Amino acid sequence: MAARNTARKRAFQILFEGDQRGVDVLTVLADWIRHSRSDTRQPPVSEYTMELVEGYAAKARRIDELIAQYAVGWTLDRMPVVDRNILRLGAYELIWVDETPDAVVLDEAVQLAKEFSTDESPSFVNGLLGRLKDLKPSLRRDEN
Secondary structure: OHHHHHHHHHHHHHHHHHHHHOOOHHHHHHHHHHHHHHOOOOOOOOHHHHHHHHHHHHHHHHHHHHHHHHOOOOOOOOOOHHHHHHHHHHHHHHHHOOOOOHHHHHHHHHHHHHHHOOOOHHHHHHHHHHHHHHHHHHHHHHHO
8 A cells, every 4th residue: 555655645745736836736747747757766656646636636626615614713725735735635535536445545644744744734634534524425415
């Protein structure tokens, strides 16, 4: 599972870069792929990283709506950029990627928060994604 862990971390980094630069994540993904092909020092972009970024991009508006709706006391634009993008990635994988167990999604998101964000972020990320996990059946139903 180390490959999936690395793929998630890279997908998070791509989402974060897109957010920071104000650039579409698919453009950032294309840049990463191009750099990995032209510079042997750059790690390749895995298929799973591509699936996560492309999947997020397809659901970005809905994901941001859900985060904004269930993040008690936080607006999306006030949220730390790292947390916002961990939540975006986690929400996509949690709600729309059936192959990954929910517990794995939550654990991986919390680990990213521990590695890249503040001391309060892991519990914030876990709480919000836990709420989305509980609502997952109705969230998917609402989409149809």
